[in-house]
Amino acid sequence: MLTFAGGMVGGALEGRFGPDVQAAVNQHTRIGEPVVANPFVRPQSGDMWLPNATLKPDDVADLAATEPNGQAVKLAQRGAVLFGDRKMELTLVGNRPDQVRVVDIRPESTCSDFGDGTLFQLVPHGGGVPSTERLFINVEDPNAPAMGFDPDVLNKPGGADGVDLSKGTPYFNNKSITLKRNEQQFLLVELRSETKWCSFDLVMTVEEANGERMEQRVLGEGNEMTIAPDIWWMVEDRLDTTESYMGGELCDRLQAVPRDENGELTAKPCY
Numbered sequence: 001m002l003t004f005a006g007g008m009v010g011g012a013l014e015g016r017f018g019p020d021v022q023a024a025v026n027q028h029t030r031i032g033e034p035v036v037a038n039p040f041v042r043p044q045s046g047d048m049w050l051p052n053a054t055l056k057p058d059d060v061a062d063l064a065a066t067e068p069n070g071q072a073v074k075l076a077q078r079g080a081v082l083f084g085d086r087k088m089e090l091t092l093v094g095n096r097p098d099q100v101r102v103v104d105i106r107p108e109s110t111c112s113d114f115g116d117g118t119l120f121q122l123v124p125h126g127g128g129v130p131s132t133e134r135l136f137i138n139v140e141d142p143n144a145p146a147m148g149f150d151p152d153v154l155n156k157p158g159g160a161d162g163v164d165l166s167k168g169t170p171y172f173n174n175k176s177i178t179l180k181r182n183e184q185q186f187l188l189v190e191l192r193s194e195t196k197w198c199s200f201d202l203v204m205t206v207e208e209a210n211g212e213r214m215e216q217r218v219l220g221e222g223n224e225m226t227i228a229p230d231i232w233w234m235v236e237d238r239l240d241t242t243e244s245y246m247g248g249e250l251c252d253r254l255q256a257v258p259r260d261e262n263g264e265l266t267a268k269p270c271y
Helices: 006-017 019-028 057-064 068-077 232-238
Strands: 035-041 048-051 086-094 100-112 115-121 135-138 177-179 184-192 197-207 213-217 225-227 239-246
Touching (some): 035 197, 048 068, 100 184, 184 225
Parallel strands (some): 135 184
Antiparallel strands (some): 035 086, 048 115, 086 184, 100 177, 197 213, 197 225
16 A cells, blocks of 8 residues: 655656656545534533424323433434524534635525424523624524624623624635644534524535635534524414423423413413
């Protein structure tokens, strides 16, 4: 097996054997995608929405007998969607002999209105968390560019939770992420949906040294994520809630939320 190390060997080969051998060397070093994407999605808890589903008594009993964190796991296995922004730590690594550029990152998503479903209130809601510089992506709009904000904006009271994505600056306007072979770039990507629940991947546009552009999926087929708006009551008028439960970290045991004489869900039965 031949091992080619560095450009000097390639140059020597071209001088001795001609451009065809050099082209073969270049092809050997182009194996794989131009950028290796390593995403890590931060674990998080939140309220959940189970679309198009009504739980049977046995299902309720099974969830009620499950510890709080396990309730969320079982609901996710049934197809429940987590409310709230999703945070992804994304490491990009160059994978070409020459420098490549990431010139865009946008979502590829399938979004749905809420329709019928069951609401699970699983966590108490309180103040925000400290902010840091982030790249923001509105998953609901595949044509919306990734946005960046001045750190001073994110450090104000409310931080990233209070920013209007339409008032940011497109992150890839007049700039790109350049990567040499094995060079790394770390991004903290905050993913949002405003009104719908979505299944999505992220697609990077990468430009190679010869100017050729290609698209790369970050998560990959079959590994798509789901997302829903930040807090369920932000879209309460869009939820056709057939049932609602409180459990998880919010209640000592899983409880159905009763309805009043007008058929409206009553609030906070376990407070």
